[in-house]
Amino acid sequence: MAQKRALITGITGQDGSYLAEFLLQQGYDVVGMIRRISVINLDRIEHIQDKVTLVQGDLLDEASLISILTEFRPQEIYNLAAMSFVPTSWQQPVLTGESTALGVTRMLDAIRLVDPTIRFYQASSSEMFGKVQEVPQSERTPFYPRSPYGVAKVYGHWITVNYRESYGLHATSGILFNHGSPRRGLEFVERKISLGVAAIKLGRQDKLYLGNLDARRDLGFAGDYVRAMWCMLQQDAPDDYVVATGETHSIREMCEVAFSHAGLDWQNHVASDPRFYRPAEVDLLVGDPSKAGAKLGWEPMVSFKELITMMVDSDVQALQAGRRFADVTEITRLKR
Helix, strand or coil, X not given: CCCCXXXXXXXXXXXXXXXXXXXXXXXXXXXXXXXXXXXXXXXXXXXXXXXCEEEECCCCCHHHHHHHXXXXXXXXXXXXXXXXXXXXXXXXXXXXXXXHHHHHHHHHHHHHHHCCCCEEEEEEEHHHCCCCCCCCECCCCCCXXXXXXXHHXXXXXXXXXXXXXXXXXXXXXXXXXXXXXXXXXXXXXXXXXXXXXXXXXXCCCCXXXXXXXXXXXXXXXXXXXXXXXXXXXXXXXXXXXXECCCCCEEHXXXXXXXXXXXXXXXXXXXXXXXXXXCCCCCCECCECCHHHHHHHCXXXXXXXXXXXXXXXXXXXXXXXXXXXXXXXXXXXXXXX
16 A cells, blocks of 8 residues: 655644644654745754755745645645634734635645545634633534634634535644644743743743633643544544534643642742733633544643643753743743
């Protein structure tokens, strides 16, 4: 049987790096698409860089996508590239729409033109639910996005459904709830917490400033979630799936677990600062992953507590090893 080839957009991100690792373990030939920028950060895939093929392309340029598909002829495409940090989507709403919404259309159209048999995975998001209409949220829950990012993701989701139904593409969306790891970006709240705990533990700062401590999230491990992506594209028919833990935890709980693991009392170090609240907050997200469990046989393997403690341990080790994260105090003050 011929070796399968997969194209991953956003391969240098958290999910892209874990997915590339997973696909290599499954025997795939992995091609990663990266944008042409002045400084390309390959830290997350440095350990597998010699095992993957990196090619330049951009979701803002359909011609580049057509060229890549024509040259490499992948059987599967995982579209993980997006402007993915929610607060930035308010600062750059048009760019967010171009990449996170219209970028999906460009890739789907490239598939339609080059090879309609390619199986396509779209990274949809729980942010599409926004002002939630029911709890928990399932594949049937109406969307009510509360940020330009969420709005763009809704467009990307529905254009995937549209191309699936209009052109018969094997196009699937995974509606992924929050998922983190030691590779999570420094601007995301769970990583702000783990890095802040590590810095406080090592005496490099004393305070950690966060936004709404009562906001709740369904948080899982990114390494578990990329396995669900792959399972979706192995199905005979395309469909949409919620990928979540089915549990919800507040930012306050994240702090309690993280600081306790480091032998610290979070109340002595955490402050809630209204400046870091979102313009339109998403208060309660918790997914219903029963469809993914029943049809894909998927379930998360890493618990909430295991994830948070894993991240704290990783950041403590990184700081002890002398790794620099710009100014840790300023990073942990970033908006979540």
